[in-house]
Amino acid sequence: MNEMALQVTDLRKSYGDLKAVDGVTFSVATGEVFGILGPNGAGKTTTVECIEGLRRPDSGEIVVLGRAFGADDPEFRRRLGIQLQSTGLYPKLTVREIMRLFTAFYDDTLETDALLDLVGLRERQNAPTAKLSGGQAQRLSLALALLNKPELVFLDEPTTGLDPQARRAIWDLVHDLRREGRTVVLTTHYMEEAEELCDRVAVMDHGHIIELGTPRELIAKYFRETAIEVDQVDGLTAEGLAALPAVGQVTEENGRFVVFSAAVPKTMSGLFDWAQAHSLELGQMVVRQATLEDVFLKITGRRIR
Amino acid sequence: MKAFTALYLANAREFVRDRLAMVITIIMPLAFAGFFGMIFGQGDQAAGIRLGLAVQDNGPLSQQLVAILESPSMAESIGLTVADEEKLVESLRAGDLHAVLVLPAGLTERTAAGEAVNVPVYYDPSSQSSTGMGLGFVRSFLNQANLVAQSAPELITVDERSVMAEKQNPAAFYAPSMLGLAMLWLGVFGTAMPLVEMREKKVLRRLAVAPLSTRTVLAAQVGWRVTVGMVQTILFVAFSVLVLGLILGRQAHLILPIALLGAVTFVTLGYFIAALSPTSEAAIAIAQVVNFAMTFLSGSMFEPEFLPAALRPAMYIMPLTYLSDALRQVMVGFRPLFPLEVDVAVLAGLLLVLVPLTIKFWRWE
Structure with missing residues (x-):
């Protein structure tokens, strides 16, 4: 088994003159919770979306779970769990129907009821997704990222805009993932979130990784x-x-x-x-x-x- | 297949729960067809049958038949015009007659000799009165004629000849034309706009990172919409027959295949519009322009002759022109603008052009 769940080498992506990601290199070990930290526009989401295959990088190498990632490879996607920073679901389908829909995309999945309990959406299972609060929608999105028991989970700003209670609920879920030995890559612009959840953190700004280490190392180094x-x-x-x-x-x-x-x-x-x-x-x-x-x-x- | 079915059902649920989409794609075209068919269709319900009679045979049988038709008891239900065949067919074409019966030369002689004779009956298949009352009357009349001739087996057989009237029952024009329009609306309003909305709400994006091939996602979406188109077609045919009283033409078996081609072509056009539209505002603008141009310049909302000459050429570049024309032909035998093969070729050709263009310009976000 490959010890590296993810290796990114010299990733570059520009939009016109803007170098959104400008030579990013890092790797994530299996079982690690890895945080990408930075302000809005630092290039976090672009980096993650290149890895997820949503965007085509201009150059650079991406190896996911030991193989070069092909965006149009449904079989391979079954091993990944992806929560997008901004996403939508069929607005008129209910929470349960959405879970069923996504369950149909995979062979081996968590039981719907158990997952609903896990993300605390059991009581809202018959609500149309359009009627969910921000926190509920985010938890549903997280549930969809987890339902296929993924080896590698991407969480893109999972708690942005949530109240402290909802944020705490999601933190608990990430702690669970870590205990189960899954690899997690998460982006955030909340420092306390990175400190609370991440084994290691890459600090990004203007498309570069400007610092990389454990939260404690970084604090000790600078403060x-x-x-x-x-x-x-x-x-x-x-x-x-x-x-x-x-x-x-x-x-x-x-x-x-x-x-x-x-x-x-x-x-x-x-x-x-x-x-x-x-x-x-x-x-x-x-x-x-x-x-x-x-x-x-x-x-x-x-x-x- | 599991993923396809699940996505197909998801699309179905979204559609069925979207009342506006239901109204626009299913109910509105039917309402239009009913509205136009009924307001313009009133004059067609004439009392009594206006029958043209051309007598080319002087034998006793023919004389007897003419006598029956001219009898006072018959005069209550039919208005008889006796003239030569050519003139009567002209009248039928002008919409002044419901049917023309020709008693051919040698009718008496040949039936007497035990020879079967085809008796020509002209009728207008696009007119309910003509097909229902006119043709129906002549058929039963000739049955009686067989009794009069005491011929067994029946020697007088009906040779039905359809003649398209210049001025046809408006319902015969509007019902198939509105079905064509319904397919257009399915494409622009039922496909392009929801797709752009799904893209803006980032639903498509979420599907893009699921373990699905693009083919599966598109097949499920197109598949569901084509299903709507087919349901729409069946409703239209039922409505046309049961409510508007249209008689289906001889090529009625081609209604579904033609509508299917139309649905696939216009749903693909919807995808193409969605691919070209960066925002839902743009999609609405493009959809409105396409809808407006096609509706009014395709000869679907009113007959092509009503178009000003300057705009006539525009009709030829509107794909809906060809779909409506094809549907009119196969549904009620309406006089064609183009041969059916041309209609089918234009629609299929457009589809073949649109598919690669749509794939080229398609964007998930």
């Missing part, structure tokens, strides 16, 4: 520091904060300064002294661990969303 978020108030400047003891970097987001500190007590005490000396009234402060979000910001200089 040996702790983040202190400080409300912006009059008189408080990024330059002033950067001059405080043990501060590595200062960024701004959502009306707050984020101060990365190698020694929180030293930085804090410096901050208080400085505020007193300048008669500043400090606002709210939060101390937290650095996240992949911070990593992205640090690498690209931009926030992910």
Whole structure:
């Protein structure tokens, strides 16, 4: 058995002048949950859709489950589970009818009722798909990706636009897949999602993979520091904060300064002294661990969303 | 096959649950046929049979038959015009007569000699009155004539000769023409628009990543729509016969094959429009233009003679012209614009051109 479920080498895809995917190389081991992380327009979906055979790459090599992938190969597709980022289903068919329809495409499938329970759609089984909420539609889409017991599952932004509860339900399903030893490739622009679910993460921006590793590695590489978020108030400047003891970097987001500190007590005490000396009234402060979000910001200089 | 059946049923359910699609593709064409057939068809229901009689035989049998036809009891139900054959056929063609009976020279002599004689009867197959009352009357009359002649076996046989009237029963024109229009609508409104919608809603995309061949997906979609076309045809024929009172022509067995060719061709045209349309707005625009041009320039909505001369050439490039013409011919024996072979060849030719073009321009998203 091939240990690599997926190998992508120097994948390129342009739309006119826009290089959507510009030389992407990575591989995913069997049983791994691999995340592709990046802001909208980074090239995540184009990359995944090239792998899925929905788009024809300009160049590059794609080996899926040990063989070069042929888009028009129904037999081979039976081994894959694909959830598309944007997809539609026959709007007037019910959830159960859609499940039956897709079940007919495969030989070996999960039992419909069990799958409905798994994705929590049992009560909505007779609802037309047009009447499902965003979260329900997403879970149905996930159910369709899983019903053929796929060896390799592609999930393209599976939780985008969902409320926290619906997101948690999908995370649980991905954890289940991982326990069953299935290989999962998922894209997301939620950092916390990548941290929660993925064994390894590729950070994409402008069609390139700019960083690749486990979430912990990435954070450790870029942040040996702790983040202190400080409300912006009059008189408080990024330059002033950067001059405080043990501060590595200062960024701004959502009306707050984020101060990365190698020694929180030293930085804090410096901050208080400085505020007193300048008669500043400090606002709210939060101390937290650095996240992949911070990593992205640090690498690209931009926030992910 | 399992996948095909499942997809076919999915298409069927989507269609049946879409009331608008049902109304447009099934009910509207029938309503049009009924509407036009009835409002323009009123004048045809004349009281009494207008029978033309040409007498070419002076024998006692013929005299006897003429006497019966001219008798006062007959005069109540038939209006008799006696003239020569040629003139009477002209009148029939003009729609002034329902049937023309010719008593041929030598009728008396030959039947007396025990020889069978074909008696020509002209009728207009596109007119309900002509075929129903006119021809029906002459048939039963000649049966009686056999009794009068005391001939056994029956020596007088009916030689039915159809003559197309210049002005035919409007229902005979509208019913098959509207069936042709129904096939067009099945293609542009029942195929192109839902397909573009499915593409915009990304249903096609989801199917594209399922383990299905393009052939299976297309076969299931086209298959279901052609089924709708066939159901439509059967409903139309039933409606035409039962409600509009049309008599089916001698080539009625060709109705289904011709309608099938029409359905496949126009459904493919629908796929072609869908392939060319980047958005559903574009699809609606193209569908409207195609629909408008075909409906009014194909000689389906009104008879081709009504088209202004300047627009007449446009009729020849409208595929619906050929389908409607073929359906009129095989359904009611309406006078042809083109030989049936030409109609079939044009439709089949268009299909052969459209299939590769559609595949070339087809897009799943």
